[in-house]
Amino acid sequence: MSPDFRSQIQGHRAYLLRYASLQLRSPEAAEDAVQETLLAALAGGSGFAGRSNLRTWLTGILKHKIVDAIRRSSREQPLEPDESGDEMGEFDALFKQNGHWVDRPPAWDDPDAALERQQFLAALEKCLEGLPKRTARAFLMREHLGCDTGEICQELGVTPTHCWVLLYRARMALGQCLEQGWFGPGREKGPRT
Amino acid sequence: MNCKEVTRLVSQRLDRELALGERAALRLHFALCEGCRNVQKQFEFLRRAVRRLGEGGGDGPWS
Numbered sequence: 001m002s003p004d005f006r007s008q009i010q011g012h013r014a015y016l017l018r019y020a021s022l023q024l025r026s027p028e029a030a031e032d033a034v035q036e037t038l039l040a041a042l043a044g045g046s047g048f049a050g051r052s053n054l055r056t057w058l059t060g061i062l063k064h065k066i067v068d069a070i071r072r073s074s075r076e077q078p079l080e081p082d083e084s085g086d087e088m089g090e091f092d093a094l095f096k097q098n099g100h101w102v103d104r105p106p107a108w109d110d111p112d113a114a115l116e117r118q119q120f121l122a123a124l125e126k127c128l129e130g131l132p133k134r135t136a137r138a139f140l141m142r143e144h145l146g147c148d149t150g151e152i153c154q155e156l157g158v159t160p161t162h163c164w165v166l167l168y169r170a171r172m173a174l175g176q177c178l179e180q181g182w183f184g185p186g187r188e189k190g191p192r193t
Numbered sequence: 194m195n196c197k198e199v200t201r202l203v204s205q206r207l208d209r210e211l212a213l214g215e216r217a218a219l220r221l222h223f224a225l226c227e228g229c230r231n232v233q234k235q236f237e238f239l240r241r242a243v244r245r246l247g248e249g250g251g252d253g254p255w256s
Binding site: 019022091094095098099100101104105106107108111112114115120121124125128139140142143144148149160163164167168171172174175178 | 195196197198200201204205207208209227228229231232234235236238239240241242243244245246
């Protein structure tokens with residue numbers, strides 16, 4: 001292995017650690033997953049040959065390590081249920097007695113343009129960190145790691161119905177968080193660069 | 194179906210195949226309710242946005 005490849009890989013360490021921490025919510029587990037990823041990358045460097053983007057390749061390995069870590073931890077120490085449990089009362093304030101909107105959710109102005117802005121990704125990360133643990137775990141497994149509901153239910157030890165509740169709760173909470181922190185009126189589409 | 198119920202289905206639509214009746218109910222509701230159409234767009238956007246976190250392009254905290 002060339003020292004050059006080794007230092008290139010090390011250069012992505014901080015990024016990988018951030019990525020793993022967001023999903024695992026445990027500095028030790030994140031550190032372990034990244035360590036395993038870097039070792040696997042060094043051992044399998046030839047697998048990278050010719051691929052365009054080193055970070056994308058490393059992130060791909062890390063995703064597998066994160067899923068492994070989730071499996072291990074769900075066996076050893078299942079996450080406590082979030083305080084809100086199965087109740088969805090937290091969104092009651094958005095709806096009238098008859099179940100229709102109090103305030104109609106507005107259309108976001110060109111949200112995909114926000115994806116090009118680092119401040120937006122940081123704001124999204126902050127919103128994710130604000131979610132209860134299990135809710136965040138379910139959501140990131142689904143949308144980020146691409147797991148299906150069955151897999152999520154198994155790892156979290158919940159029924160499919162509960163799983164859909166968790167995913168619903170995550171989406172509603174993130175929508176509200178981004179509305180307040182980025183897309184809402186008076187926000188001028190996030191902080192100025 | 195009211196907006197509260199519709200938002201739950203809009204979410205589940207991203208996670209499971211809806212039954213024919215559920216799909217029809219959504220279509221009908223969307224025709225009349227801009228708020229729920231916006232929520233659907235928001236949920237779909239969230240999916241794209243969260244995937245972007247891992248792609249690692251650009252420069253900044255995520256690069």
